[in-house]
Amino acid sequence: MPAPAKGPRLGGGPAHERLMLNNLAAALFEHKRITTTVTKAKRLRPVAERLITFAKRGDLASRRRVQAAISARTATNKGIIHELFTEIAPQLAERDGGYTRITKIGNRKGDNAPMAVIELVLEPVSAKQAVVREAEGAAQRAAAPKAEPAVQAEAPEAPVEETAAEETAPEAEATEAPAEETAAEAPAEAAAEETPADEAEGDDAK
Template sequence: MPTPPKGKRLGGGAAHERLMLANLAAQLFEHKSITTTQTKAKRLRPYAERLITFAKRGDLAARRRVQGTIASRNRTNKGIVHELFVNIAPVMAEREGGYTRITKIGNRKGDNAPMAVIELVMEPVSPKQAVVKEATQAAATAAPAEEPTVEETASASSASAESADSAESAASPVEAADEKNEKKDEA
């Protein structure tokens, strides 16, 4: 797992921080969304996303590694690991990262700590991104397109000329009124 940053740790020691992050990750995978402090949410994000990346691999070694990471002292969280590998990982298969979203929600009433909601992004990848990706792949593999024929070019230019004429006729009364106002101002 990612090494904890130097300096102050959540909860005091490095071992306690690892346990807290494991418990937060287990709750995130179980409930799909949790409310916590902004600092804990920011520390949880890379930890949880790494576990999801292991789950996307889906092999036995990855399952055992996640199980060892999420397991608490007296109990194992096999149900949560199963949920992660069976339900969450297939949804995240098309995503190349960014599995979690942090939303700031204001301060806690008791101690005024800044709070945030961290949730799994379960929506499918944006169709616009998929279309752009497919278009670039198609452009790379397809042969160059044929040039337009003379008839197609002529019809396109006549259509643009007609739209320009209609735009000029629509603007003419306004310009005429402006010219009349200018003449009155000069007199």
């Protein structure tokens, strides 16, 4: 049987080792921290961080890779996978690595095995960046409701008034101009009609 690449093998064979580490990873994603031996914690870290990297991608192929590692046959595992993609991965989106933390807690009673706590690092990358982001978000939320109504109230009024004034002016000029022309043409036509009649009366008098 070939020797494992990193440390002694856990369990009876390679398949048993993979199942054990995948089950530990599922428990870690469900409870956010678990207590196990130092050896298992060190072997679990790369497995869990690799699954988190797939979850950060968020595409269908990555989800299938995670489902292949964490069996999705039970409702509990389906819920763990959903939580990994929707809650844990967004919290670790700004972190490039180091998603887990191992803390030694002493030896176990009975067999004196060294124990450790492995947990997810869900805190922000730095406290200063978290404070700055919260301040920026609060400023944006405070400024957004005040700016939007002013823009919505002022924007429709200006174009409507200008277009109304521009449209009514040509119509008024168009209606007034023919009236003046007809008023000026009416006396001229009346004078033209009266002159032949007057000339005819003058001829009869002669």
